[in-house]
Amino acid sequence: MEKQGKESLLSAGMDRRTFLKKTAVTGAAMGLMGMGMAQQQPTADQVVRGKNAALKVLSSRPVVLESTLELLRAERITSKANLFVRNNIDLPGFNTTEAMMQPSWVVEVGGLVDPPFRITVEELARLPQTEVTSVLQCSGNGRSFFNPRPSGNPWTYGGIGQVTWRGVSLKTLLEAKGAKLKEGARFITMNASTQGGAQPYEKSYPIFVLDTALLALSMNGEPLPAVHGGPVRLVAPGTFGTANVKWLAKLEFTANESPGNEQVPRYRVATVPGWNIPILPTQPGSRYNYTLENSRSNWGANINSFILFPLEGQTVQGRRVEVRGIAWNDGLSPIESIEVSTNGGTSWRRALIEGNSGRFGWYFWVAPLLLSAGEHQVMVRATDAVGRTQPLDGNVWWNERGYEWNGVMRVKFKVT
Amino acid sequence: MKKKGYWLATLTTALLLASWLGLGQNALPEGPGRELVLQKCQTCHELGFVTRERQTRERWDSILSEMQSYGLRLSPEERAQILDYLATYLAPGAAAPAQPAPAASAAVNGAQVYNNCVGCHQANGAGIPGAFPPLAGHIPQVLALSGGREWLIQAVLFGLQGPITVRGNNYNGLMPAYPQLSDAEIAAVLNHIATQWGNTFPQGQAPFTPAEVQAQRGKNLSTGQVYQARQQLGIPTR
Numbered sequence: 331m332e333k334q335g336k337e338s339l340l341s342a343g344m345d346r347r348t349f350l351k352k353t354a355v356t357g358a359a360m361g362l363m364g365m366g367m368a369q370q371q372p373t374a375d376q377v378v379r380g381k382n383a384a385l386k387v388l389s390s391r392p393v394v395l396e397s398t399l400e401l402l403r404a405e406r407i408t409s410k411a412n413l414f415v416r417n418n419i420d421l422p423g424f425n426t427t428e429a430m431m432q433p434s435w436v437v438e439v440g441g442l443v444d445p446p447f448r449i450t451v452e453e454l455a456r457l458p459q460t461e462v463t464s465v466l467q468c469s470g471n472g473r474s475f476f477n478p479r480p481s482g483n484p485w486t487y488g489g490i491g492q493v494t495w496r497g498v499s500l501k502t503l504l505e506a507k508g509a510k511l512k513e514g515a516r517f518i519t520m521n522a523s524t525q526g527g528a529q530p531y532e533k534s535y536p537i538f539v540l541d542t543a544l545l546a547l548s549m550n551g552e553p554l555p556a557v558h559g560g561p562v563r564l565v566a567p568g569t570f571g572t573a574n575v576k577w578l579a580k581l582e583f584t585a586n587e588s589p590g591n592e593q594v595p596r597y598r599v600a601t602v603p604g605w606n607i608p609i610l611p612t613q614p615g616s617r618y619n620y621t622l623e624n625s626r627s628n629w630g631a632n633i634n635s636f637i638l639f640p641l642e643g644q645t646v647q648g649r650r651v652e653v654r655g656i657a658w659n660d661g662l663s664p665i666e667s668i669e670v671s672t673n674g675g676t677s678w679r680r681a682l683i684e685g686n687s688g689r690f691g692w693y694f695w696v697a698p699l700l701l702s703a704g705e706h707q708v709m710v711r712a713t714d715a716v717g718r719t720q721p722l723d724g725n726v727w728w729n730e731r732g733y734e735w736n737g738v739m740r741v742k743f744k745v746t
Numbered sequence: 747m748k749k750k751g752y753w754l755a756t757l758t759t760a761l762l763l764a765s766w767l768g769l770g771q772n773a774l775p776e777g778p779g780r781e782l783v784l785q786k787c788q789t790c791h792e793l794g795f796v797t798r799e800r801q802t803r804e805r806w807d808s809i810l811s812e813m814q815s816y817g818l819r820l821s822p823e824e825r826a827q828i829l830d831y832l833a834t835y836l837a838p839g840a841a842a843p844a845q846p847a848p849a850a851s852a853a854v855n856g857a858q859v860y861n862n863c864v865g866c867h868q869a870n871g872a873g874i875p876g877a878f879p880p881l882a883g884h885i886p887q888v889l890a891l892s893g894g895r896e897w898l899i900q901a902v903l904f905g906l907q908g909p910i911t912v913r914g915n916n917y918n919g920l921m922p923a924y925p926q927l928s929d930a931e932i933a934a935v936l937n938h939i940a941t942q943w944g945n946t947f948p949q950g951q952a953p954f955t956p957a958e959v960q961a962q963r964g965k966n967l968s969t970g971q972v973y974q975a976r977q978q979l980g981i982p983t984r
Contacts, residue, residue: 372926391792422907
């Protein structure tokens with residue numbers, strides 16, 4: 331233990347595992363600890379500067395903040411103050427919604443690409459920019475509704491938001507650099523910065539996202555907030571947040587998916603490769619040994635819809651009640667029908683789609699209903715053009731780590 | 747028939763959720779092995795990652811293996827003790843321990859508040875060379891400096907980040923901020939680390955008071971600003 335101390339952990343250039351091993355060294359003899367312990371949670375604005383204190387702190391280290399339906403329904407585009415945060419690793423000094431101006435920040439592009447190159451944020455800002463509005467959602471959103479409840483952050487509905495990104499599309503970048511993919515490039519593997527002693531975070535996407543992915547430099551018309559990945563983040567619209575790597579330092583074209591912890595066993599659901607089922611149903615409560623072969627990563631967002639008006643437990647004026655909400659999917663096929671039911675799913679009626687925010691954004695819908703005074707429950711379900719829809723009981727896709735919940739949402743409210 | 751099934755499922759989910767949300771997220775029940783969990787399970791993430799779970803023994807077992815793959819080091823005996831603790835006190839349906847009385851009304855015990863720190867700075871205050879700086883033999887070095895008292899409060903309230911050298915070893919880690927601790931708790935933990943392991947207050951210095959903590963709280967510094975303030979102090983490197 332003494333010997334380890336002699337070298338700086340950083341200059342020794344240790345990999346994540348070694349670093350963690352050293353930091354988790356078995357301590358010396360244990361003294362007697364105190365009895366009761368109060369570990370109160372700080373508020374969201376204490377954890378990340380500029381966040382709305384109304385966000386729920388699921389964890390302060392690493393930072394995990396959940397938004398609420400109340401906040402989400404108040405904005406068409408989720409503001410940086412109200413957007414959820416799911417850090418796996420905190421980058422020291424980056425827990426703020428302010429911009430992180432580091433024009434000399436470098437993104438290394440390599441792997442199966444010719445020629446490999448490095449590009450600064452400053453150069454990126456001078457290339458043609460692309461803008462896209464897309465849904466950003468943690469793949470664990472809704473985890474709390476699985477039964478039995480899987481381990482992990484206890485998200486309900488607030489691990490989601492819709493924001494507008496602006497940056498350089500990967501295609502534009504490769505063209506600008508005259509770089510060509512080499513044969514066998516099947517994945518894009520990204521690494522977040524490890525500056526300030528942060529541990530590595532590595533994720534992969536199938537090369538499929540090359541058509542739509544961008545290196546985002548701005549969010550909602552301002553420089554990308556530090557806590558959301560500034561100065562540069564990889565954004566693949568239509569996918570879950572987990573592989574939208576923040577603080578992008580390296581992007582490689584690779585033959586294989588990263589075998590790192592964040593790619594397996596984390597962020598995966600069971601599948602049978604080549605079999606036509608989104609998630610292999612597993613017995614709730616059972617174990618599954620995730621490998622790259624018997625499971626898939628949380629990539630494309632599955633189809634889902636929320637009711638935002640009224641909210642659970644609210645009282646509204648009748649008889650004409652406008653039920654409103656949002657729906658979204660991975661953007662590969664348009665959402666064609668959004669239906670609501672007020673009789674537990676016996677019959678459904680179509681809601682009106684009022685507009686969307688581009689194929690990767692939220693579809694806003696409204697269902698005018700005539701309701702008698704008393705208690706009601708409304709359910710919503712979205713279906714896209716290729717027939718993908720939501721299960722009435724989301725638990726059919728129970729998975730050990732509680733990802734990709736998209737069960738039909740039910741809201742109880744009162745009409746007076 | 748089918749419909750009933752859905753309803754039942756929804757209802758049980760709702761009930762479980764309600765009872766889960768009612769649990770104290772961050773309380774660790776008393777029981778054998780608890781100290782080991784405090785020591786081992788809050789270096790890489792906050793303890794809430796553990797206290798909020800209610801899992802079966804089998805699942806805890808695989809969680810422990812996963813933590814070991816991330817670098818958690820446990821002897822077989824420690825592993826068995828932790829697994830027994832988790833499988834007993836954080837089992838499905840396990841109740842949350844009674845919420846500790848609000849800090850203001852109860853006498854605050856610095857040793858208890860130090861439970862927040864023990865995973866990194868260790869029970870003997872020696873830290874882990876190269877990763878977590880020692881507090882033993884070091885806190886008096888800071889207290890002796892003009893402005894050192896205020897700065898210690900800031901370090902605990904707002905955290906610290908940046909390369910430092912303490913008693914001959916280099917560190918470049920992240921000291922978490924503890925804005926959620928009350929003024930009384932921060933004063934108590936500072937008094938604890940200032941008087942444990944052979945540490946003492948320099949001649950003529952009185953213990954920290956909640957009022958002193960309150961005076962720093964409004965400054966709302968970033969970890970980087972606390973680091974800059976540290977550089978002004980001239981803390982000895984040996």
